[in-house]
Amino acid sequence: MSRHVWSDPAGFVRDPQSAAEVLRVLDLPRLDTYHEAVARASGLDLSALHRLSRNTLVAMTGDDHLRTRRVIAPFFSRAGLAPWRDAVEQASHAAAETLATAPKPDLVRDFSAPLFLRTMPAILGLDLPQDAAHFDAVETVQRLTEPYLSVPALRALDSAVRQLLPTCPPPGSDADGNEEGPQSLLAYLRMRQADLPAWLEPEYFVLGILAGSNSATQSLSFALHGLLTGPAEDWAAAAAPGWAGTAPQRLLGLYQSTRTLVRVASEPATAGGCPYAAGQTAVVDIVDANSCLRARSGNPAAHMTFGSGPHKCPGAFLSEQVFETAIPVLARRFPDLTLEPERCRFVLTPMMQAPTALPCTPRQVSQRRSARLCDIRDMPSAKRILRDDAVFAPPPMERHLALLADKSGRDFGTAIRIARNAMFFMEGPRHTALRAALARDFDAAMLARWMPRIDAAIARALDALAQAAKPDLVTGFSDPLRPEAVRAVLGIHIEDPERFEALAPGLQEVLEPWLSLRDLTRVQGCFADALSLMRDPVPGDGPRPLLTSLLADPPEGFTPDDLRAVVLVLYGASFNLSHTLANIALWLLSRPAEERRQASDPAWMDAHLEALIARGSGPKYIYRQVRADLRLGDLDLKAGDTARLVVHGLNRACPAGAGHVSFGKGLHRCVGARLSREIIRKAIPALFTRFPGLAPVGQAQRYHPMSQTVALSALPCALTS
Ligand code: HEM
Ligand code: HEM
Known part of the structure; x- marks a missing residue:
């Protein structure tokens, strides 16, 4: 895989059917081997990063991947997540309160991030302190899937993993299910360890999921930006009963944080009608594939934001639950919330885009x-x-x-x-x-x-x-x-x-x-x-x-x-x-x-x-x-x-x-x-x-x-x- 995979946008796969086939047939780039090579060449100790990386779903292939996905599927299903709905709702109200009392309100810092910190660690079973330093560590670890990170970036990643690891409670502790409330992912995995690949370490695995789950925070911020820069009627509609029907799907299709997904052919293959030589890469343009899907299906809520094939996002239902709950809570509490568009900031890479700052005025009061x-x-x-x-x-x-x-x-x-x-x-x-x-x-x-x-x-x-x-x-x-x-x-x-x-x-x-x-x-x-x-x-x-x-x-x-x-x-x-x-x-x-x-x-x-x-x-x-x-x-x-x-x-x-x-x-x-x-x-x-x-x-x-x-x-x- 070359560093220039994104240099030819004309060659991106945009057709939704071809995109789905590319995602199913070709393989994810092996970033863990790149990390190992950097560690060897630089003499750096990246062992924490290495352990996390081999425990992520994106690095798993074949049977191990399939077994692990089967184990977590019931947990992340709509029914499996239902017991967490109240917690997400309460966290949304608490985050709205944070926004209401912030001296310089910002939807990323004062709503999406606090919501993430109150929900995801609890659902996944981590005792993550709710502070900016730990949120920053999660964002750093999320960069794990970015190809060709520099040595300083890899070093920062390794130390962020070391900072987050102690937030996993040891086996047998309260968070393993003795406490009141729904069972966390970590507790669930420890219970089902026999069904998982023997080498898999649940703590590192859960940290990997935590990093992945920040996509929901980023997409939520992005969707809020989209909604609030759109017609005022759209924001009013989010506060009205029944909004959670198709509207969240529509937002997920329009304002997803993923821009492109990369695949590589490990051996010669054909996907989406196109032959790939061994080592050749394919870039799937999710933004265009979504727009093409909407146009072809005539369904404004159609999308493939969560990917397709064996690595399709396991967090899709959880993300939907967050959208369905958090957006109406915010729209009801702040019906005339406005953004300051010129002060909004985004991070934009070939792979993703998300707001990093959304300064806003929650209420229009003279x-x-x-x-x-x-x-x-x-x-x-x-x-x-x-x-x-x-x-x-x-x-x-x-x-x-x-x-x-x-x-x-x-x-x-x-x-x-x-x-x-x-x-x-x-x-x-x-x-x-x-x-x-x-x-x-x-x-x-x-x-x-x-x-x-x-x-x-x-x-x-x-x-x-x-x-x-x-x-x-x-x-x-x-x-x-x-x-x-x-x-x-x-x-x-x-x-x-x-x-x-x-x-x-x-x-x-x-x-x-x-x-x-x-x-x-x-x-x-x-x-x-x-x-x-x-x-x-x-x-x-x-x-x-x-x-x-x-x-x-x-x-x-x-x-x-x-x-x-x-x-x-x-x-x-x-x-x-x-x-x-x-x-x-x-x-x-x-x-x-x-x-x-x-x-x-x-x-x-x-x-x-x-x-x-x-x-x-x-x-x-x-x-x-x-x-x-x-x-x-x-x-x-x-x-x-x-x-x-x-x-x-x-x-x-x-x-x-x-x-x-x-x-x-x-x-x-x-x-x-x-x-x-x-x-x-x-x-x-x-x-x-x-x-x-x-x-x-x-x-x-x-x-x-x-x-x-x-x-x-x-x-x-x-x-x-
Ligand atoms: C709206 C929010 C989200 C978006 C747009 C999103 C997007 C994606 C996409 C496109 C993929 C496929 C990557 C590929 O095929 O290369 C993916 C995979 C993944 N996502 Fe999400 N995601 C979101 C939320 C979440 C959440 C909440 C979680 C955690 C609970 C999560 C965990 C993961 C994991 C672990 C994978 C890897 C799956 C595998 O390799 O088998 N994501 N996500
Ligand atoms: C879409 C473009 C424009 C916007 C949004 C805009 C906005 C405004 C606003 C809000 C005022 C009222 C200021 C006040 O009450 O104190 C104003 C006044 C004024 N605008 Fe515009 N303007 C635009 C284009 C133009 C153009 C093209 C010209 C000149 C050719 C112009 C010349 C003026 C002048 C001279 C006044 C002062 C009128 C007065 O005080 O009696 N504007 N404009």
Whole structure:
């Protein structure tokens, strides 16, 4: 077996029938012989690892394997596990409590891991202390099946085995069945030792099963990620009676931690219609095989997540039991739980994928965060704030900057000009005049005139994407679309476009209220440089851009320089279009293949546009300053407080996106909303029509570290599959 078994994804076995045959006919790679060879070559003492490895089911073959599987089959059957159901339920409630009281709640650390520690060791018969160190040791031992581990990794594995071994109670102790409660696997094996191969050591065997059982924890976390990034209705359904019917199977088929399984031909063989020479490897792609199974059978819950053939997972029923029990417990206790998608982290190897961090907000309750800041998460309060401009004003940025300039003695002239012309911070007659001018010039008719050019920009972006060696929907689609489409509409003509675009991301920072002095100086420099590169549009044969219209008929109180600043701020704000478009693309890519294909249909897109924008909003917050003491819901607000509306938390309560706040509401609602809706409405179906097999590359997306925005920096994809 070579290290490059995964280097040719085109050769992976995807057809479910062929996959099942490969898994049945060919053999598992002999990792124990690799470990032995490393131990010999390096002189390391890997004896604990070696003993564990030879006692695992994956290393067993022939009769020994069959005998052992027969012995454990009744224990892991649905009926055999029934006595453990209450324990799993209680552990789920206890884990939910851990999440509820965690200072920085994370579904992996504060739910899945505690659930694992409370259930698996008890079922298997181990006295495992419920702490992070022992959980880490289990995760280390789980790496046992990874091929070609480095020497330090093998050494860590060996010491993790030594750390876990003492958690096996000696024969004859309480855990062997004298205690109340269902019998554990270890006790059961000791009872049936005569039926097992004579050389088998139950303690090491059980440790191997414990390591394997962590797949259930990983798949549970992955399924929670899938459910919580999906439609809110799916989470509500998990709390409703009857959910445990087919829904867990559906999740197991979509969010399994296994990506590929490897087999090797010990001797020449034929499997799935393909001949294999001795030593040749086969890689089974479980993700694609599952999607193919669903498509062919028409059964959305069909899957082969647990493998097939003699080594098929013995933990399938146990995993189902965990899913059936734990997910409804969580969904009932936290009906409006939200994830922070940009802070979720995954481990991704060719063999597996699983979340390592799922930071979340368990409850959407408006609350005070500090002496001056309140988070608003309930819609009635949010609506009141957005509509009552007398009490909830935009951050008084201009005044703040003037005071800062006074105090620091620095020149914030440019920053003040920008703040004066950034609509987010404006109020009163100048704001009204500018909004009226934009309503006049930035309307549906103007957009209709630009649409052919926007369509052409979308087509060019797709052409470029098709040519990309490593296609990426951020760098190759949502990012390039913005300058192409938006700059022309706004009338931003640039002398040095490359330099301008290098500066442009900095323009977004103007939206961050209360920047530090240093950041302010930097943002001001960025705006000054960008302004210096801008040239007024010259009349051409195309539609009239916004800046031309504004300069020709300026709103009251705006000089030509003000208007150039207005338009540059608009361009900074338009980054939200790229971010939202990319977030929507990721969301669609994360859906099952059969659902994601619907996005090529413009009618489907029209029907789902608002739900997608609600879900994909780039901006995380909308800010207002409170001008009078008042009580809002359960909150006492004081004059001078900042109210921070949490966009994603609020949108979670908007079925099908109805009434979402992605574009804000009221006097300051987004002026780019119409343009953004139109571009998203066109770009997404165009993308999925051009690449019908568009698929994600594992969980390989990356985010910019931006505190105010959910902004993808990379979204690698495969254009065909
Ligand atoms: C959703 C969670 C799980 C998934 C996705 C999963 C997946 C798999 C797959 C695909 C295999 C076959 C490997 C191959 O053929 O190369 C397997 C084998 C295995 N699984 Fe699981 N598993 C899960 C949960 C569990 C649990 C809870 C346990 C322990 C109770 C467990 C213990 C094992 C063992 C011991 C094997 C090796 C079986 C053999 O070689 O005969 N797994 N698992
Ligand atoms: C999908 C993409 C977009 C999203 C999610 C978005 C989001 C928002 C939100 C939430 C607000 C309200 C802020 C508040 O009330 O304080 C807003 C305002 C605004 N947006 Fe957008 N925006 C997007 C695209 C654009 C584009 C393309 C432009 C420019 C062409 C733009 C320009 C503006 C401006 C100037 C305001 C301030 C309006 C005012 O205060 O009167 N936005 N946007």
